[in-house]
Amino acid sequence: MTAIELATSNGTLMDDHGADAALAIRSMTVSYGQKPAVFSVDMTVPRGSMTAIIGPNGAGKSTLLKAALGVIKPLAGSATVFGQPVENARARIAYVPQRASVDWDFPTRVLDVVLMGLYRELGLLGRLRGTHKTRAMECLERVDMQDFAKRQIGQLSGGQQQRVFLARALAQNADLYFLDEPFSGVDAATEKAIINVLQGLRADGKTVVAVHHDLSTVPDYFDRVFLINTTRVAEGTVEEAFTPQTLQEAYGGRLAMGQLGQTALGT
Amino acid sequence: MLWQALTLQLGYNATLVTLGATLLGVAAGVTGTFLFLRKRALVSDAISHATLPGVGLAFILMVAMGGDGRSLLGLMLGSAASAWIGLLCISALTRRTRLAEDAAIGAVLSVFFGIGIVFLTFIQTMSEGRQAGLEGFLLGSTAGMLYSDAVIIAVGGATVLLAVTAFRRPLSAVAFDPEFAASSGLNVPRLDLIMMGLVMAITVVGLKIVGLILIVALLIIPPVTARFWSERVTGVLWVAGIFGGVSGYLGAALSAIAPALPTGPVIVLVSFAMFALSLLFAPARGVLAAVLKHLSFQRRVHVRQGLLALAQGQPIYEKLTLRLLRRAGLVRADGVATSDGKARAAKALRDETRWQMARSREEFALAATFYDGLTEIETVLTGDQINELDRLIGAPKGVRP
Structure with missing residues (x-):
C-alpha cells in the first residue's frame, strides 16, 4: 500500500499499527466457550470521527466494544487507544454501557451515578469535594437532567436513564467515547439530546464509537461505519462502506432489499 | 435486670460479650451491605460453613504440637485458611466450569461442612487436648469468653470496618455497574476477592459469638433492613451498621439476663425483629x-x-x-x-x-x-x-x- 492510501481525511499519515488512530484493533478474536463471537477483526478509528458499529443481532458488536475496552479478555489480538495499550489509556476513555446491564433499583441517586465517572480521578482515598459535585451537575445540565439530580434512579424513564449514563461518561472527561446502543428504547427527545451531545463532542475533536441498531439514522448521525458479522464486513466512511452490497453481505437474508434501498441508496 | 444488662453492670464476662457483639454487629452490617448490593449474599453462607474443617484441623495441629488446642487465635487462623480454600473452590467452579454460582455454593457449603463434622467427631475420640466447647463454634458460645478473645474480636472487627470504609467507592461502583467499573480501570475480580476476604474476616471474628451457622444472618439481615430506610449507598451503610450494632448489643444483653438463652440466636432474633418492623412500617419502601x-x-x-x-x-x-x-x-x-x-x-x-x-x-x-x-x-x-x-x-x- 502506498502512503497516500493510508492517509486519513485530515491529511495525517497513519502507520501500520494505527499509532495515530484513536482506536486500533488488530486480529482480535473473542470467544465465549468454543464459538468465537468476534473473529480476527481489525478496526481503525481515526481521531475526531464518529463511527457506528452495525451488524445483525449476535454479530459481536457489543462484544467487540467490550473487548476493545478491556472489559472482556480477548482470546487473541490486541487493542490500542491513541497508540497505547488500553490499560495505560484508561483516563482518555469513557464508556456508556447498555442501560439494561444494571439494576435500576440500586440505592443511589442520579448525581451519585454521575459522580461515579469521577471515581478514577479521585482514587481510593481522595475526598469528594464541592468542585466534583459542580462538575457532575454541569454534566447533568449538558443532557438536560439537572432537575433530576436528587432523584432515586429507579424513578427514571428509559430515556432519562440513558441520559444519566451519558452524563456519567461526560464526567470522565475523555477523548474517546464508547457507547453501547445509546438510542435503544429511548424517546425521541432523548435521542435528539444524545445526538446533540455526541456531535458537540466531535466538534471538540473527541472521538465517538457507538454500537448502533437503527440503519435509517446511520448517514445522519455518523460519518464512519464499521460493519461486523463475527468477522469484519466493511469499514470506512458512510459513502464507502454503507452500501447495499456491504449491508447485504453483513445482514444476508435478514434485511429485505427494500429496506436496504431506503437506507443506503436513498441518502 | 434488663436495665443492668443494657448498662453493662452484669459482670465482667457479660460486659465483654456485649461490647464484642456490638462491634461485631456494626462491622458485619457494614461489610454485608456490599455483599447484598453485589447480590452475592449466599456466598457468605458457603464461606462460613467452610470454616469448620479449619477449626478442626487447627485444633488437631495445636494438640499435636503439645498445646491444649484452645487458643482462639489459632482456631481463627485455621478457619480462615479453610474458608479461603472454600472461596477459591467456588470461584474456580464458577469460572472454569459451566456450573452456576448457586450450584457451586451448594456443593462447597455441604462438602466442607461434612468434612468439618468428620473432624469434630474424630476430635471427640482424642484423649489429648480439651475438646469440650469446640462445637460451640457451630452456634456460638460466649460462656467462657476471655479478655484476650474480646480483644481479638474488637481488633478484627475494627480493622475490617476501616478496610470497608476505604474501599467503599470502588466496591459500590462494582456492585452497581461492573462493566463500567472495569472500563474505568478497576480490577473487578480482585475487588470481589477483597470483598469476600473481608466477609471471611467477619465470619472468622464472629465464630466465637454467633457461630458459623448464624453469622450469615448478621451479614445479610442488617443491610436488607437498612435498604428499607435509605435510597443511597452511604445511607444503607450507616443504617446497616447501626442496626447491626443494636442487634449485637440488645441480643447480648438479653442473653446475659437469661443465661439459658444462647447469645448467637438471640442476636439473630433481635435483628429479625428490626427487619420485620422495617418491612411493615418503613416510610417509602415498607409494605x-x-x-x-x-x-x-x-x-x-x-x-x-x-x-x-x-x-x-x-x-x-x-x-x-x-x-x-x-x-x-x-x-x-x-x-x-x-x-x-x-x-x-x-x-x-x-x-x-x-x-x-x-x-x-x-x-x-x-x-x-x-x-x-x-x-x-x-x-x-x-x-x-x-x-x-x-x-x-x-x-x-x-x-x-
Missing part, C-alpha cells in the same frame, strides 16, 4: 406504605376517570368511582354532577385535551414524558407553552372566534 400509596393512587385514577366521564356526558358504572365522587361532593346521590363537579370535570377535560395535543407534537416531547393521566399540565408547562397548545387546539368548532 404498609406501598399499600397506602396504591390505594391513594387508585382513588385519584377513579376520580379523574369519573370527572372525564362527567365532562363527556358518559354514564359512570363503577361503584367505587361514584362513591368517591359523591364523598368529594362532585356528584349528587342520584349521580348528577354538582356545580363543583361540573367545574372540575370541565377542567379535567381541558387538561386532557391539552395533554393529547402536547403528546402529538414533537416540540413538547420532553414534557409529554410526564403524562400519566393524573398530573395537571400547569405543573409541567409554562403559561406561554399552554397558550401555544390552546392555539394549536383551536377554538371550539362551529363557534366564531
Whole structure:
C-alpha cells in the first residue's frame, strides 16, 4: 500500500499499527466457550470521527466494544487507544454501557451515578469535594437532567436513564467515547439530546464509537461505519462502506432489499 | 435486670460479650451491605460453613504440637485458611466450569461442612487436648469468653470496618455497574476477592459469638433492613451498621439476663425483629406504605376517570368511582354532577385535551414524558407553552372566534 492510501481525511499519515488512530484493533478474536463471537477483526478509528458499529443481532458488536475496552479478555489480538495499550489509556476513555446491564433499583441517586465517572480521578482515598459535585451537575445540565439530580434512579424513564449514563461518561472527561446502543428504547427527545451531545463532542475533536441498531439514522448521525458479522464486513466512511452490497453481505437474508434501498441508496 | 444488662453492670464476662457483639454487629452490617448490593449474599453462607474443617484441623495441629488446642487465635487462623480454600473452590467452579454460582455454593457449603463434622467427631475420640466447647463454634458460645478473645474480636472487627470504609467507592461502583467499573480501570475480580476476604474476616471474628451457622444472618439481615430506610449507598451503610450494632448489643444483653438463652440466636432474633418492623412500617419502601400509596393512587385514577366521564356526558358504572365522587361532593346521590363537579370535570377535560395535543407534537416531547393521566399540565408547562397548545387546539368548532 502506498502512503497516500493510508492517509486519513485530515491529511495525517497513519502507520501500520494505527499509532495515530484513536482506536486500533488488530486480529482480535473473542470467544465465549468454543464459538468465537468476534473473529480476527481489525478496526481503525481515526481521531475526531464518529463511527457506528452495525451488524445483525449476535454479530459481536457489543462484544467487540467490550473487548476493545478491556472489559472482556480477548482470546487473541490486541487493542490500542491513541497508540497505547488500553490499560495505560484508561483516563482518555469513557464508556456508556447498555442501560439494561444494571439494576435500576440500586440505592443511589442520579448525581451519585454521575459522580461515579469521577471515581478514577479521585482514587481510593481522595475526598469528594464541592468542585466534583459542580462538575457532575454541569454534566447533568449538558443532557438536560439537572432537575433530576436528587432523584432515586429507579424513578427514571428509559430515556432519562440513558441520559444519566451519558452524563456519567461526560464526567470522565475523555477523548474517546464508547457507547453501547445509546438510542435503544429511548424517546425521541432523548435521542435528539444524545445526538446533540455526541456531535458537540466531535466538534471538540473527541472521538465517538457507538454500537448502533437503527440503519435509517446511520448517514445522519455518523460519518464512519464499521460493519461486523463475527468477522469484519466493511469499514470506512458512510459513502464507502454503507452500501447495499456491504449491508447485504453483513445482514444476508435478514434485511429485505427494500429496506436496504431506503437506507443506503436513498441518502 | 434488663436495665443492668443494657448498662453493662452484669459482670465482667457479660460486659465483654456485649461490647464484642456490638462491634461485631456494626462491622458485619457494614461489610454485608456490599455483599447484598453485589447480590452475592449466599456466598457468605458457603464461606462460613467452610470454616469448620479449619477449626478442626487447627485444633488437631495445636494438640499435636503439645498445646491444649484452645487458643482462639489459632482456631481463627485455621478457619480462615479453610474458608479461603472454600472461596477459591467456588470461584474456580464458577469460572472454569459451566456450573452456576448457586450450584457451586451448594456443593462447597455441604462438602466442607461434612468434612468439618468428620473432624469434630474424630476430635471427640482424642484423649489429648480439651475438646469440650469446640462445637460451640457451630452456634456460638460466649460462656467462657476471655479478655484476650474480646480483644481479638474488637481488633478484627475494627480493622475490617476501616478496610470497608476505604474501599467503599470502588466496591459500590462494582456492585452497581461492573462493566463500567472495569472500563474505568478497576480490577473487578480482585475487588470481589477483597470483598469476600473481608466477609471471611467477619465470619472468622464472629465464630466465637454467633457461630458459623448464624453469622450469615448478621451479614445479610442488617443491610436488607437498612435498604428499607435509605435510597443511597452511604445511607444503607450507616443504617446497616447501626442496626447491626443494636442487634449485637440488645441480643447480648438479653442473653446475659437469661443465661439459658444462647447469645448467637438471640442476636439473630433481635435483628429479625428490626427487619420485620422495617418491612411493615418503613416510610417509602415498607409494605404498609406501598399499600397506602396504591390505594391513594387508585382513588385519584377513579376520580379523574369519573370527572372525564362527567365532562363527556358518559354514564359512570363503577361503584367505587361514584362513591368517591359523591364523598368529594362532585356528584349528587342520584349521580348528577354538582356545580363543583361540573367545574372540575370541565377542567379535567381541558387538561386532557391539552395533554393529547402536547403528546402529538414533537416540540413538547420532553414534557409529554410526564403524562400519566393524573398530573395537571400547569405543573409541567409554562403559561406561554399552554397558550401555544390552546392555539394549536383551536377554538371550539362551529363557534366564531
